[in-house]
Amino acid sequence: GAGVSQSPRYKVAKRGQDVALRCDPISGHVSLFWYQQALGQGPEFLTYFQNEAQLDKSGLPSDRFFAERPEGSVSTLKIQRTQQEDSAVYLCASSFQEGGAAPSYEQYFGPGTRLTVT
């Protein structure tokens, strides 16, 4: 079946612009995670959802970052007034399908959105 998809794959924004990054998780996956990956680094946690509930947003770097998953499926990560330090790859991952085979903790990652702020 289809994996996690993200759009756009690449985004160039001028400093100060707002951007919206979309994640389509694997159908039926309950949990959805957003990570930020700087060049040459490991992914760092931003926020995650279980269905439509945002359970933890402690990793969001500032109040310019906002995420939502209103119907418990597609999620959007919005960054307002982008800054150069926001340049990174934003990865989305989903996990856990009710009734699925164990282990169910594996997170399936999308290809990411590479954001460049100029």
Add this chain to the structure above:
Amino acid sequence: GQNIDQPTEMTATEGAIVQINCTYQTSGFNGLFWYQQHAGEAPTFLSYNVLDGLEEKGRFSSFLSRSKGYSYLLLKELQMKDSASYLCAFVKYSGNTPLVFGKGTRLSVIA
């Protein structure tokens, strides 16, 4: 606090065996993951250890010692396509909760 550490880069020869180590400190622990990430691509799942010991899966094996806060990924019969970054990550809480990643080990396989 929490910390996870792995070597930045490693080089190994095609056909050889390589071991990538990972050490971690954390107040909560519910398992250790290894992911492979080729440049510009999504991380892909390799292994998950929650109990002490060795898990073998084809050419890849992963080991965990919870008491020592230590894991390793063992890759046998290296192939050129194994050149990638290998990410070690732990999960603090049970269930589907966020991963805490290391910086990744970039492995280069040479002929």
